[in-house]
Amino acid sequence: MTEKRLKTGPDFIWRDMEVGNIVTEAGSAALRRTGDWRSQRPIIDKERCNKCGLCWLYCPDVAIKLLEDGYYETDLFYCKGCGICAKVCTREAITMIEEEEE
Amino acid sequence: MSKRVGLEASFAAAEAAxxxxxxxxxxxxxxxxxxIPERLAEMVADGExxxxxxxxxxxxxxLSACLGAAAVGARTFTATAGQGLELxxxxxxxxxxxxxxxxxxxxNRALSAPLSVWGDHSDAMAVRDAGWIQVFCQNNQDAFDMTLWAFRVGEDPRVLFPVMVHFDGFHLSHVTEPVILPEQKEVDRFLPRFQYPFALTPDKPMTHGAFGPPDIYSEAKIAQEVAFRKSKDVIIQGFKEFGDIFGRYYHPVEPYRTEGAKVLLLTMGSFSETAKIAIDTKKNKGESVGLINLRLWRPFPFEELCQAVKDAETLIVFDRCISFGGPGGPVSSEIRSALYNEKERPRVVSFIGGLGGRDMAVKDFEYVIDQGREIVEKGSEELFETVGIRGEVTGIRG
Amino acid sequence: MDGKFIKFGKNLVTTDEFVAEGHSFCVGCGEALALRLACKALGKDVIIANATGCIEICTSPLPVTSWRVPWIHTLFENTGAEISGIEAGLKILMKKGKMPERDIKCVAVAGDGGTSDIGMQALSGAFERKHDFLYLCFDNEAYMNTGIQRSSATPYGASTTTAPAGKLSIGQTTWKKNMAEIAVAHDIPYVATACPSYPFDLINKVKKGGEVKGPAYVHIFSPCPTGWRYPTDLAIEIGRLAVETGIFPLYEVENGRYKLNIDRPKLRPVEEYLKPQGRFRHLLDGEIAKIQEHVNEEYAKLKAKVACFAA
Structure with a gap:
């Protein structure tokens, strides 16, 4: 994941405010990392995965991405580690592991 | 051809809309x-x-519906008074x-309690700092002219601020006066079609009304304040353009017979017209008096005001609102503050009256001028004086 | 936005995400999921007016935004009025030829407090005036954004910070306000309840609500791990239990006609729903029985309404 930066803090001066504080760049919050909230992370076992997509469907954080081969991967830049994906997986293909474990 | 018709200020404002x-x-x-809304509803129902x-x-x-409509780029109008403005x-x-x-x-209407549907400026003063351009009208022609002007100035891409046009409840809203209505093509020349540059549309999705965390709120507010103060140039330009097309020229601060006057009275709204008669009467008696009609209330015309009053010895400011426990009427306290750092400035006397529909006649303004002059001569200024209150008012000085 | 779909049986779900990643909903937020699905149902030709609340706060921190559709937030209680202005504005601009004719859905989004408490008046006005809009209430059953204060949508027996369970109190002592029924009482063309545990049902209802001419209301059950105090991975199960116990039945009311979308021959005991949640942990058997009785009664009433319109 490439390092993304936002113009905030000392870089952002009052002249940078758009009229009426309007944000003209749609979806710009996608630059924000929420992966660092995580205390546990999902590990997807490709062997068990049947590409059903339920993990993708139920993820509140849009942190499961569909790959070209039809499998799914977690986007750890965003994944907050809630564990919903592991819970809804009918094949037990997703395990949550503690963040400090490698 | 423009035409001269008899209209209440309410109907005049509806015509302008x-x-x-x-x-x-x-x-x-x-x-x-x-x-106002009754007349507009009728116009819509009749296809006018x-x-x-x-x-x-x-x-x-x-006003919330107006926010939504304005956000998609509609030219948007509403009207209210008193409690409605508070809500x-x-x-x-x-x-x-x-x-x-x-x-x-x-x-303009008084605020409860006790309930009063009648006029004063308490409603206006409660939204003084809300960041709207605000003007006060003297008569029904003003009500028409200012309403039309308000669209022109507020919608200017250099401005983009909402505009409040104040005219006195009943004294103007329900009184019929002759009003000159211009031709539509003149109006169209003055007021171009509204193109809101940030309209909400699926073609270019924008976010209106994101919240301001502490690391950005201050910047947002300063940006707003700088833009708001800058709007004064367009306000004045708008007055000029209005005058060039319609022949009636308005100004942020409007002096009336003030040349060389030692004592000035400052009023806002319809009372300025009554006060003018008091000034005429006194001028005829050879008194050195004049009137300032304060038209532009926000952004406050500091420069114009200081210029208009600098040669006077006494400035009597008439308020139709009480700032409870404060330094006098809200307009007078504003003006005291505007003048404080000026080298040449008059003594300021604050008068409060005309509350909740209480009328001020010509003789009442004459009394205010006499009292004000006497107070300054004696050096006995209180935080404020009152006019027309039954019973001696004591205990005003902190 | 690539316009692709993922197939789930007969259901197609777009891969387009209209609320971007990087939002700040709590870990495991059921509401974030419900919103994501609802926005997929609505597509891009939409204008959303959002009341103050969790969704607003989690998606719009200046100077950035999560929104990929036009979106506006102004205040807490005025969303019904704001969407009225948006709808009327679009309509008249198109009528006057100031804007090309097209279909833009006007959608209001609010929480349970913003809907059934402080925003009720403005919403009632918008329903009554029959604006063409869809109102989505994301119900997490308390003021979660400000720290779990009770609302009129908080269920009986739940402990919140302003109606806490204590020696003398069971927490909330009143039954949840039935907002969907209040919407029905306005005689609007479409009312539905939905839950993200049933994603295709939710998507279909939001889609339908967006397409209906006139006001539509979808009340979306939004499990909240933070406020309801259950583990962050349980949102989907909690939602299912709410439906299967009859606590939050999934139904639709189209032009006044009721239809149950999921009807189990036998409801699961409410205890199964209450047990995993910390907010109900203090409840004794007597209170649970009382809740069971109330649920049975309400469910029977709903079934009677459905039966009214059965062919």
């Missing part, structure tokens, strides 16, 4: 403002005005901070 070809009107009835009229269930919703209060701040050029006429 019609000639401005407003797209959306959202309003809730409240005395003394009701004639092609607009959406939203009969909302409260004033809070009236709107939080929306009033949002409209200016989000830079929607809504035009709102206020038929």
């Amino acid at each position: 019609r000639m401005a070809d407003v797209d959306v009107i959202a309003a809730y009835p409240i005395t003394p403002q009701t004639h 005005l092609n607009a959406a009229y939203i009969p909302v269930e409260s004033e809070h919703s009236a 709107m209060h939080e929306v009033v701040y949002v409209a200016s901070s989000m830079r929607y050029p809504i035009v709102m006429t206020i038929c």
Whole structure:
């Protein structure tokens, strides 16, 4: 994941405010990392995965991405580690592991 | 050809909104403002005005509906008074901070309790700092002219602020006076079609009204304040353009027979017309007096005001509102503060009267001028004086 | 936005995400999921007016935004009025030829407090005036954004910070306000309840609500791990239990006609729903029985309404 930066803090001066504080760049919050909230992370076992997509469907954080081969991967830049994906997986293909474990 | 017709200020304001070809009107009835939305609803019903009229269930919703309509690029109008403006209060701040050029006429009314549907300036003063451009009208022609002008100035891409047009409840709203209505083609020349540059559309999705965390709120507010103060140039330009097309020239501060006057009286709204007669009477007696009509209330015309009063010895400021426990009427305290750092400045005497529909006759203004001059001569200024109150008013000085 | 779909049986779900990643909903937020699905149902030709609340705060921190559709937030209680202005504004601008004719859905989004408490008046006005809009209430059953204060949508027996369970109190002592029924009482063309545990049902209802001419209301059950105090991975199960116990039945009311979308021959005991949640942990058997009785009664009433319109 490439390092993304936002113009905030000392870089952002009052002249940078758009009229009426309007944000003209749609979806710009996608630059924000929420992966660092995580205390546990999902590990997807490709062997068990049947590409059903339920993990993708139920993820509140849009942190499961569909790959070209039809499998799914977690986007750890965003994944907050809630564990919903592991819970809804009918094949037990997703395990949550503690963040400090490698 | 323009035409001269007899209209209440309420109907004059409605005419202005019609000639401005407003797209959306959202309003809730409240005395003394009701004639404005009634007239507009009638125009829509009769096909004289092609607009959406939203009969909302409260004033809070009236201005909120205007926010929505303005956000998609509609020319938007509402009207209210007194309690209605108070109920709107939080929306009033949002409209200016989000830079929607809504035009709102206020038929100035007192605030409860006790309930009073009658006129004073308490409602206006309660939204003094809300970031709307605000002007006060002297008569029904003003009500028409200022309403039309309000669209022109508020919608200017250099401005994009909402505008409040104040005219006194009953004293103007319900009184018929001759009003000159211009031709539509003159109005169209003055008021170009509204193109809101940030309209909400799926073609270019924008976010209006994101919240301001502490690391950005201050910057947002300063940006708003700088833009708001800068709007004064366009306000003055708008007055000039209005005059060039319609022949009536307005100014932020309007002196009346002030040349060489030692004593000046400052009023706002319809009382200025009564005060003018008092000035004439006194001038005829050889007294050195003059009147200042303060038209532009926000952004406050500091420079123009200081210039207009600098040669006077006494400035009597007449307020139709009490700032409870404060330094006098809100207008006078503002003016004292505006003058404080000036080298040449008059003594300021604050008078409060005309509350909740209490009339001020010519002789009352003569009394105010006499009293004000005497107080300054004696050096006995209190925080404020009162006029027309039965019984001696004591205990005003802190 | 690539316009692709993922197939789930007969259901297609777009891969387009209209609320971007990087939002700040709590870990395991059921509401974030419900919103994501609802926005997929609505597509891009939409204008959303959002009341103050969790969704607003979690998606719009200046100077950035999560929104990929036009979106506006102004205040807490005025969303019904704001969407009225948006709808009326679009309509008249198109009528006057100031904007090309097209279909843009006007959608209001609010929480349970913003809907059934402070925003009720403005919403009632918008329903009554019959604006063409869809109102989505994301119900997490308390003021979660400000720290779990009770609302009129908080269920009986739940402990919140302003109606806490204590020696003398069971927490909330009143039954949840039935907002969907209040919407029905406005005689609007479409009312539905939905839950993200049933994603295709939710998507279909939001889609339908967006397409209906006139006001539509979808009340969306939004499990909240933070406020309801259950583990962050349980949102989907909690939602299912709410439906299967009859606590939050999934139904639709189209032009006044009721239809149950999921009807189990036998409801699961409410205890199964209450047990995993910390907010109900203090409830004794007597209170649970009382809740069971109330649920049975309400469910029977709903079934009677459905039966009214059965062919």
